[in-house]
Amino acid sequence: MTEQAKLFDLTLTEEQRITREMLKKFSQAQLGAISRSADEAGEAPEGFYNKTTELGLSLIPIPEKVGGAGMPRSPVANMLNAEDLGKGDMSLALGMVTPLAFINTVIDNGTKEQHEAFLSAFIVEEFVPATIALMEPRATFEPTELQTTAKKEGDNYVLNGVKSMVLLGDTAQQILVIAEEDGVAAGYVVPAGTEGLGIENEKNMGLKAVNTSKVTLDNVKVPALNKLGSEEAPFDLQRLLDLSRLGLCAMSLGCAEAMLEYVTVYVNEREAFGEPISHRQSVAFMVANIAIELESMRLMVYRAAARAEQGLDFHREAYLAQVICAEKGMEIGNNGVQLLGGHGFIREHMVELWYRNLRSVGVLEGAACI
Amino acid sequence: MINLELSPGHQNISKMINGMAKSMIRPLARKYDTKEHEKAVELESLAKMIDQMGGSLGGGGKKDKEESGVPQIKNGSQMMGVIGAMEMCWACTGLTLAIPGMGLGNAAIDAVASDEQKERFGKVFAAMAITEPGTGSDSANICTTAALDGDEWVINGEKIFVTDGGQCTHIVVWATLDKSVGKAAIKSFVVPKDAPGLEVVRLEKKMGIRASDTAAITFTNCRIPKDNILGDPTIAKTAEERKKAFGGVMQTFDNTRPAVGAMASGVARAALDMTREILEKEGVSLDYGKRRWNSSALQAEFYSMEADYEAARLLILKAAWLADNKIPNSKEASMCKAKSGRVGSYITLRCVEICSSLGYGEEYLLEKFARDSKILDIFEGTQQIQQLIVARHQLGLSSRELK
Numbered sequence: 008m009t010e011q012a013k014l015f016d017l018t019l020t021e022e023q024r025i026t027r028e029m030l031k032k033f034s035q036a037q038l039g040a041i042s043r044s045a046d047e048a049g050e051a052p053e054g055f056y057n058k059t060t061e062l063g064l065s066l067i068p069i070p071e072k073v074g075g076a077g078m079p080r081s082p083v084a085n086m087l088n089a090e091d092l093g094k095g096d097m098s099l100a101l102g103m104v105t106p107l108a109f110i111n112t113v114i115d116n117g118t119k120e121q122h123e124a125f126l127s128a129f130i131v132e133e134f135v136p137a138t139i140a141l142m143e144p145r146a147t148f149e150p151t152e153l154q155t156t157a158k159k160e161g162d163n164y165v166l167n168g169v170k171s172m173v174l175l176g177d178t179a180q181q182i183l184v185i186a187e188e189d190g191v192a193a194g195y196v197v198p199a200g201t202e203g204l205g206i207e208n209e210k211n212m213g214l215k216a217v218n219t220s221k222v223t224l225d226n227v228k229v230p231a232l233n234k235l236g237s238e239e240a241p242f243d244l245q246r247l248l249d250l251s252r253l254g255l256c257a258m259s260l261g262c263a264e265a266m267l268e269y270v271t272v273y274v275n276e277r278e279a280f281g282e283p284i285s286h287r288q289s290v291a292f293m294v295a296n297i298a299i300e301l302e303s304m305r306l307m308v309y310r311a312a313a314r315a316e317q318g319l320d321f322h323r324e325a326y327l328a329q330v331i332c333a334e335k336g337m338e339i340g341n342n343g344v345q346l347l348g349g350h351g352f353i354r355e356h357m358v359e360l361w362y363r364n365l366r367s368v369g370v371l372e373g374a375a376c377i
Numbered sequence: 378m379i380n381l382e383l384s385p386g387h388q389n390i391s392k393m394i395n396g397m398a399k400s401m402i403r404p405l406a407r408k409y410d411t412k413e414h415e416k417a418v419e420l421e422s423l424a425k426m427i428d429q430m431g432g433s434l435g436g437g438g439k440k441d442k443e444e445s446g447v448p449q450i451k452n453g454s455q456m457m458g459v460i461g462a463m464e465m466c467w468a469c470t471g472l473t474l475a476i477p478g479m480g481l482g483n484a485a486i487d488a489v490a491s492d493e494q495k496e497r498f499g500k501v502f503a504a505m506a507i508t509e510p511g512t513g514s515d516s517a518n519i520c521t522t523a524a525l526d527g528d529e530w531v532i533n534g535e536k537i538f539v540t541d542g543g544q545c546t547h548i549v550v551w552a553t554l555d556k557s558v559g560k561a562a563i564k565s566f567v568v569p570k571d572a573p574g575l576e577v578v579r580l581e582k583k584m585g586i587r588a589s590d591t592a593a594i595t596f597t598n599c600r601i602p603k604d605n606i607l608g609d610p611t612i613a614k615t616a617e618e619r620k621k622a623f624g625g626v627m628q629t630f631d632n633t634r635p636a637v638g639a640m641a642s643g644v645a646r647a648a649l650d651m652t653r654e655i656l657e658k659e660g661v662s663l664d665y666g667k668r669r670w671n672s673s674a675l676q677a678e679f680y681s682m683e684a685d686y687e688a689a690r691l692l693i694l695k696a697a698w699l700a701d702n703k704i705p706n707s708k709e710a711s712m713c714k715a716k717s718g719r720v721g722s723y724i725t726l727r728c729v730e731i732c733s734s735l736g737y738g739e740e741y742l743l744e745k746f747a748r749d750s751k752i753l754d755i756f757e758g759t760q761q762i763q764q765l766i767v768a769r770h771q772l773g774l775s776s777r778e779l780k
Binding site: 013014015016017018019020023083147148149150151267271274275283285286288291292294295296298299300302303304306307309310312313314317319322323324326327328330331333334369372 | 378379380381382383384385387450451452456665666667668669670671680681683684685687688689691692694695698709712715716761764765767768769771772773774778779780
């Protein structure tokens with residue numbers, strides 16, 4: 008890096024600026040505009056995901072040899088994309104980047120042979136769903152203490168366990184199941200339709216526009232080639248967790264931004280006692296605190312992503328980014344609804360949807376790997 | 378290019394200042410907390426060292442070199458100022474405030490004095506006197522008057538809460554030329570401590586920052602030279618000009634608020650560092666291993682505090698970065714002050730509680746940190762004033778609409 012590049016700096020590169028401009032428009036027109044109807048329908052409208060392929064998100068990091076663009080991975084660029092898409096709608100944004108999370112994790116942990124085997128399916132015009140199955144249905148779920156197991160049997164691995172909150176689980180062509188073999192976690196690529204694989208749709212408080220599934224693995228057999236991670240090059244679960252936290256946190260930034268803009272307009276327009284309610288400190292200070300905590304969240308996420316991009320250790324920063332985005336993001340969701348009073352509770356306004364979606368930041372793990 | 382790490386140069390300076398603060402300030406922290414109002418003579422050699430380094434709190438110090446050609450991103454004197462404040466207050470907030478030549482008055486002189494005045498006042502130890510018995514946050518309402526009599530200004534009034542008012546050599550006094558005109562008539566004056574009519578009437582006894590004195594000062598027909606006024610001596614005629622004039626005075630705060638935020642951030646980190654040390658000695662690991670709710674209550678709370686601390690620190694760095702790059706930062710200055718002020722109080726108080734009798738007792742400094750931090754959420758604009766400023770910016774409201 009040049010001396011200039013080593014300075015504390017918050018300016019976007021020219022490329023990032025142009026991409027953001029484009030993505031913000033896309034997000035508003037393609038995600039924001041259908042956010043409410045998709046939430047009500049409990050799914051993305053027909054053709055939505057195919058429309059998103061024009062952005063080429065999935066193809067960008069796939070190695071040229073496999074047929075992708077082979078661009079160097081940029082956690083900062085991916086984080087900015089997630090922020091902009093999250094502003095339109097968090098659940099649709101999650102659905103859009105779910106295959107990318109799969110792809111990134113295969114690139115991070117796979118051999119060249121595995122890149123070829125699992126990534127060539129993405130070199131098409133259409134949207135190809137693929138996903139990661141990490142979470143398990145327990146209150147005390149801990150990513151490093153998995154109950155899903157893998158056992159070597161001959162040339163195969165046999166997987167057993169139950170996974171929850173698997174995004175796009177119903178349509179995914181490949182599922183990267185994170186399981187433990189003798190206490191060591193690794194990823195196992197399970198093609199859709201494999202015998203013993205059970206997919207059941209879940210319903211959640213929010214994130215309704217994206218499918219999440221409960222995935223059961225009952226003696227599911229996959230070839231040894233499908234295991235990502237070996238003794239020499241162990242599967243990097245921490246990196247998957249940290250980058251996923253950043254992806255989700257970045258989306259929560261977008262969602263909180265949308266909230267701030269919405270309540271700013273609302274409290275200036277809404278009148279009570281003969282003047283806009285924004286003229287009251289109890290209202291205005293809540294808005295001020297939304298602005299302050301949103302900026303807090305943003306700088307934490309940006310810092311962690313920038314460290315990831317520079318190859319610096321970023322586990323602590325990603326962990327703390329999730330802590331603050333879960334905590335303050337939810338506070339913003341909560342106060343956003345409060346500022347609209349009873350109207351905030353009615354599904355006519357977006358704030359209750361954002362409230363429901365923002366709760367996911369402290370819940371979802373291992374999904375939006377950027 | 379987005380990068381939120383300090384530059385390698387600033388990382389080094391930060392380490393250097395921390396080393397100095399650790400060896401020269403921290404060992405004195407308890408002593409001068411106990412011996413309230415006693416002059417910390419050891420600080421004089423420290424002040425000389427800082428002066429040689431060209432540093433000062435409140436973003437003063439050496440001016441950044443103007444470069445020609447393409448505007449380049451800068452990490453300059455503002456960034457340096459907040460880094461310095463963080464590291465010094467990590468050692469002791471009270472003593473940091475008592476370092477000669479680093480008063481808020483110095484920051485004001487740096488910000489608005491003419492070259493000739495900087496020549497005269499560049500090396501003095503200047504306190505800042507704004508607050509009066511009947512005026513706090515509403516600084517536009519001050520009653521101290523200044524009237525021109527021949528070649529001298531005659532100042533009358535009473536100032537309280539003057540940080541370093543006892544030890545300083547000069548005081549930057551806010552006074553009005555004509556109360557009926559309002560904000561536009563408020564000017565600041567550099568008053569030497571030995572000016573006739575100036576009297577330090579008492580030093581306050583405080584909960585914290587006891588190493589730094591807080592004075593009440595009266596001005597009775599106090600006379601100072603005509604050219605000791607900072608800025609334009611005339612009262613602006615149009616409403617537009619008047620707004621601008623007071624805005625200019627208030628702009629000093631855009632530099633000093635991040636500095637005070639930085640002080641809160643410094644004392645918060647001191648408490649976190651000490652708490653971590655104590656806890657690890659007792660076998661508590663703080664390694665961000667498990668998800669927050671699978672961690673112990675103690676770990677979970679510690680992680681929350683660290684997240685808030687880091688966020689406040691980044692808000693401060695952003696406000697300073699904006700100032701260094703000549704981007705308006707009034708909103709961000711208030712944001713960082715609001716966040717740091719409340720986080721500073723929260724963290725230092727929680728660390729006392731977490732460490733139980735070790736936290737509450739005077740053997741460690743945790744209880745002192747918790748007493749010192751409170752003022753940082755009050756002076757240089759209270760939490761509520763910062764929220765008011767942020768809210769007006771965010772909502773696009775005037776001070777008449779959002780009172």
